Amino acid sequence: MHFTQKLELFPEQHVTQMLFKDVNNAAELRQDAVEGNIHAALINPTMLLSPFQALLAANKAIHSQSIGKMKTRSLNSEIIFNLSPTNNISEAFKRFGISHQDRSLLVVVVHSRDDSEVLSHIAIRVDGQEVPVEEFSSFSDPAKIRKLYKVSPQEESGGLLDAVVCRMATKDVM
């Protein structure tokens, strides 16, 4: 159900994504995240189009961490920050982080290869139903995404995901 990708740049690290619907304890999970009690990035999946975005965000976060240049305080908050089209940290959390009334949730975990226990420990804390990551797009809200990333119609003709990915990758210099 979940989706794991090995990072070519950091071969010891893997990124696993788990998708949940009918989540009942978003508020509690959010509190856990704020307090640093859960070792995962808790993301609002309606703001994403594809697991690829989460991979890019995680890759960049690990890279920033490895050269001591993270903009936020932890790897998991850095992942959320990297999803955002702007450099405003609190806005990133507001838009992409889980909020207390969310009913769906994307959990992104960075872990080493054989650490499947970590995944089950995290999954068990979510009071909701896990669904296959293939169902990702059914959660996405393209209109909200388009608006937040300010994607024009001419740019979207090349694909909305491409537009969003490019913004994520280039926001440091724009």
Place this chain on the structure above:
Amino acid sequence: MGAPLVTVAIVARTVAQLWGKPLLGVNHCIGHIEMGRLITKANNPTVLYVSGGNTQVIAYSQRRYRIFGETIDIAVGNCLDRFARVIKISNDPSPGYNIEQLAKRGKRYVELPYTVKGMDVSFSGILSYIEEAANKMLSADQCTPEDLCFSLQETVFAMLVEITERAMAHCGSQEVLIVGGVGCNLRLQEMMGVMCQERGAKLFATNERFCIDNGAMIAQAGWEMFRSGQVTQLEDSWITQRYRTDEVEVTWRD
């Protein structure tokens, strides 16, 4: 520059007619190139021609010395000379030589504008920047004249090496020849040498006698032209200050 050219042309025409000898109008840059090729025995080099009045990257192709890159405003030698005036460096023996000597004692690298656009370079930006800022920096003790000379050389020479490298990559060339007065500068030769080494290419540089303008180079080019059948008719022996290197048909090479 018009007057000396006219004078020489009159003398040349007179001598040619007096003694019944063929006359050959020679392109100045080609003079540099042919002397460079003769002295260094470079086979088919990418040529960097740098002097007070010219900055060009040239490569031979199909009977022309084609200009691949050049300055879009002033020549590098001109830039160095005017900088020397700004910080009052002596003209004796030449501003460029004195800048080179001072630069050897420079320690601090001062950031200066760097302008390469594709295959071309521009020096007016760095010149106007340094004209404005140099004396301020010196009086505020931010750097010494040696530091400025050093930084200017490092910057403008890097620009020249870069456009030479681009031309080489474009043509698949493995040889570089530097000609013209600024080519005497050992730091420029050194930097070009490092670039060549990294590409597995060979650098050819002439010594001072042949870098700077000399009559023998005109004779050498003239000799090449003559033996391949070129001659200038009297009525075609007017002078021009706008004689592009690529206007000449290089009949002596194939």
Place this chain on the structure above:
Amino acid sequence: MATLQLLRGAEMLKQGAEGRVYRAEFLGKPAVIKQRFPKRYRHPELDEKLTHRRTMQEVRSIARCRRAGISTPVVYFVDYSCSCIFLEEIVDSQTVRDFIASARRSSSRSDQELQRLAELTGRILAKMHDEDVIHGDLTTSNMLLRRSADSSELELVLIDFGLSYISALAEDKGVDLYVLEKAFLSTHPNTEPLFQQLLGSYSASSKKSSAVIKKLEEVRLRGRKRSMVG
């Protein structure tokens, strides 16, 4: 470090004066990695600043082009610590160079196809210049053609923004076109009319084209006007 380690095992596609280009898989997708390596002949401080600036310029140019609806490879990730750009690898495409060459070899429909290409290219370049992006290295090898996803129409993809920068000056845009003209005519002899069509399409599509074309004409003649004394 991580990126340099990855490059050691990657396939090198080419080495130009600017840097090296590799191919590798990145997060499960085929990617191209462009690396600007240090130049030993430069003062280290100059080299670092210049390399960093150029990496940023390349990334900005691509982003700007995309915003205007121009097709370019997607930027996935930039490692500024070693000046490496990870980009989408464009597959199932053909360079404009090869397209023109093969169209000229076969004579059926080729005129029409080439005309459409000229019209399309002029239009895209106009859009790029209207965004004040100067490509800096326009050649027919730096433009790709592929069928777009939704229709069977030809799509022009601009690649290799390694020498690009942002400028509003008509002179810079004129030089950009001049670089293409020189490359175009030397690679594809006797295609002056085709290139004229390209320029015609450019003029019709750009709001600022007349100044640019004027500068192009000046640049063509400029060489002959510049004094060669000294």
